[in-house]
Amino acid sequence: EINHMGTENLIQAANFYGVRRFIFLSTKTASYDGGAYALSKFLAEKSLIKSDLDWTIIRLAEVYGMERNDSVRKIIDVVKKGHPLPIVGKGTSTLSPVFVDDVANAIKIILEKGSTSNHIYELVGPEIFTYKSLYQFISDCLGLRRKLVPIPFWLAKIGVAIIEKTHLNLITKDQLLLFKEDNISSNQNKSFKDLGISPKTVREVLKIILF
Numbered sequence: 001e002i003n004h005m006g007t008e009n010l011i012q013a014a015n016f017y018g019v020r021r022f023i024f025l026s027t028k029t030a031s032y033d034g035g036a037y038a039l040s041k042f043l044a045e046k047s048l049i050k051s052d053l054d055w056t057i058i059r060l061a062e063v064y065g066m067e068r069n070d071s072v073r074k075i076i077d078v079v080k081k082g083h084p085l086p087i088v089g090k091g092t093s094t095l096s097p098v099f100v101d102d103v104a105n106a107i108k109i110i111l112e113k114g115s116t117s118n119h120i121y122e123l124v125g126p127e128i129f130t131y132k133s134l135y136q137f138i139s140d141c142l143g144l145r146r147k148l149v150p151i152p153f154w155l156a157k158i159g160v161a162i163i164e165k166t167h168l169n170l171i172t173k174d175q176l177l178l179f180k181e182d183n184i185s186s187n188q189n190k191s192f193k194d195l196g197i198s199p200k201t202v203r204e205v206l207k208i209i210l211f
Contacts, residue, residue, distance in 0.1 A: 003040035004047070011051050021117070022053040023110060028061045028122060035174035054117035056110050058103075061124040065100030066209065072097060072202070075138050076209070084147045085139075088156045091132030091148070096124035102192070102199040109195045121191040126199050134202075141206050 007024065014022055030042040048055045064072035078085060103123055110116045129137065132148065139146050151159075160173055192199050 003037070004043040007044035008047050011047060011053065014053055015051070020054045021111075022048060022051070022055045023107065024048050024055065024057050025107075026057050026059045028059045028124065030059060037174045054114075056116050056118070057120045058107065058110070059120065059122045060098065060103060061122075062095050062097045063100050063103055064097050064205070067100075070100075072138070072205075073209070075135060076142070079135075079139050079142055079144055079146050082144075082146070084149045085135045086149050086151050087131055087135065088151050089153045090150065091135070092130050094128050094130055095134070096126075096128050097134070097202060098123050098125040099200045099205050102197060105197055106192065106195050109197070116195075121195070123191055123199075124189070126189055126192075126201055129202075137202065138206070141203065142210070 011022065013019075024044065026041045026045055027038060029038045030045060031038050032042060033039075034042075045057055048057065062071055064070040067073060068077070075085070102125075106121065106123055110121070135146075135148060157173075164173070189199070
């Protein structure tokens, strides 16, 4: 209702009030079969592309930064507390975390450049990790060693179903699906390069977050 129908409402409002530029933040996982969130973003993209507006779609990888509830900060907190690191399945799915400041800078440039209209940008970080290697990398940066605890996907699904009933908002079924899907770009770093941005590595960002 929000991601799809809400976007269609905004498209109608833009047309009514004569707003030409429409920049839409989507997700790298937008698709028909990536869960409700991915589907809602995919349908919203289709609605925008069909419109008469000067649209720009920004598909984001896993965004992280200074917030406590983002993925990298959660891993840091678990490592610091000394808890074992749970990893769903084999942890071999890939991701390219992108720093929030780089995303904000890209949005600013897209706003200022008319030539970005009717383009789709995939904003991903400059590095490719598996979930397993990302956990180990963060542990190494902190100078700590933590045990990885594999959790079979079927067991994780049961756990998430229980968590959702408690309304703790720790993880959802859609988020669990990300552990099975690769979240990288077929043209790694191309979009940032086209915008004249050199995105920060995870190590560079950790220096900002940790020190």
